[in-house]
Amino acid sequence: MNPMKQITPIAYRLLLVVLIAAPFLGAYPVFVMKLMCFALFASAFNLLLGYTGLLSFGHAAFLGGSAYVAGHAMKVWGLTPELGLLAGTLAGALLGWIFGLLAIRRQGIYFAMITLALAQMLFFIALRAPFTGGEDGLQGVPRGKLFGVIDLRNDLAMYYVLLVIVLAAFLLIARTIRSPFGQVLKGIKENEPRALSLGYDVARYKLLAFVISAALSGLAGSLKTLVLGFATLSDVHWSASGQVILMTLVGGLGTLSGPLVGASVVVVIENKIGEVGQLLAGLTGIEWPHSLGESVTMVMGALFVICVLAFRRGIMGEVIDFAQKRRQGRWGVSQNGSNQPAIRSGGVR
């Protein structure tokens, strides 16, 4: 038996138990909810980069665009939360379809640049459009009542509703990856010309993967608006796209659990780095770490550089690799698993 196969379900169940119990263990519910939104965002992104080999540099457009649409639907049109989320998700899917149609005309590095440029265009539109509130963002989005019954203004109710939705979305991603469709995506990532020569309509598969990823990112953005009550320009800014790449990279490209871990690491670093700096300054008596909180960008940059140069498999990639190596050591079975670098050029570029 593969030890990972035994450990993995236990680990996921443990995580679920921790998440269910988190509000009673003293965790601040809104922070954990924000974390879950980003975990979903990163998982949706990983479906594209980790499993299809497409680097989208424009996922902020789906997160932020949907956040605005959901917020507008719930605040101005007065839609119920479930309809607001649906509107946001559909907006993500629609944007994803448009972006995808344009971007899959080019490959590799151009794909990344096109998605980045399209997302930047959406950023400028969000900056100017009347309904986004410009620099101030869309404020005061009401949480309302889910199905007219569950009052989401209660943080605890909101927390469990969010947990259920994120869990469902995550299971959907896991199911997609294990489905025949997901296998074709992996095939395209490994060797695109071969997938093409086997008769797969590669462009259509890529587009569909892009739309699914965008729709789920849109769901993450809509949930974020619902939880926090606002949508701002920072969600559509390209740095959000960079952030989700970093989350996936830190956690482990092409691993199911990687984005969850990566999102937690990045969000925690972002929110707590100021405190860590204070602590370091207090411990060492050196003045410099005090300003660590102001240099989040630099820490993120350093993380990027370290990950790309020395740590391409990411945290979960290393864990899985370690488990597989142990297994090989004990049973001497050769196993070609995920011990190659995660992005590989599929032959002709």
Place this chain on the structure above:
Amino acid sequence: MDLFNLPNPPLSALLSQLLLGLVNGSFYAILSLGLAVIFGLLNVINFAHGAMFMVGAVLTWMGLAYFNAGYWAMLVLAPAIVGLFGMLTERLLLRWIYKLDHLYGLLLTLGFTLLVEGAFRSVYGVSGLTYDTPDALSGATDLGFMFLPNYRAWVVVVSLGICFVTWFLIERTRLGAYLRAGTENPRLVEAFGVNVPLMITLTYGFGVALAAFAGVLAAPVIQVSPLMGQNLIIVVFAIVVIGGMGSIMGAILTGLALGVIEGLTKVVYPEASSTVVFVVMVIVLLIRPAGLFGTQK
């Protein structure tokens, strides 16, 4: 208010926006040229190009503020410093990822960008630093039909000069022939006894020095700030997609043309001026996916 809502904008406004567009187009041209040269040999899309542009501009400001080094000194010094810095980063960081997928190059230079911009931001904040136009180029010349600000004319002329020199170096000299051969087949060139790793280092240094040069030129016209390169680099990416990275001349022409289109949009429909480049990119992708000067591999 009626003055500004005339259906046909006055000729002088049109011409001055055209000139402003040419100035921006010059920056686009120099930057996309540098990106194309670097990509050709290194197979890395240099996200840090915008940050290097910014460093060039901030260095110019620092030169005057701390060392009393004027515009003309910095026009030489800033690109030299950034070029050396670029060569150092190529040796220390980029060298390790050439064998990997191109995408890692983008991610590495993105991380590097965040580091550099973060560092400058922690010192200078996000508000702009002002830099005065050098005395020799201040003022404007009356051309009869419009006033031509001397500095803007200078930027356009010197940028075109630099672009032409670079084009000539790469397309018409022996050194450029090595470079083009290295782009085509680095291993074969190495077999002929050319020091390809050194050539790569120098090329990267040259590319980012070009970006810094544009930064110096920009210091008196655009507000100098640690974030000035961010939005610019994304526009330049769109321009690279429009032009394709296959040809040096293509990069130059596309850059200039898009600058002019942007300038004209400011006259006709100002609201769209920040998005027009992306709209053009979408149209080009629909009609000619490989880009205007590119060939689809």
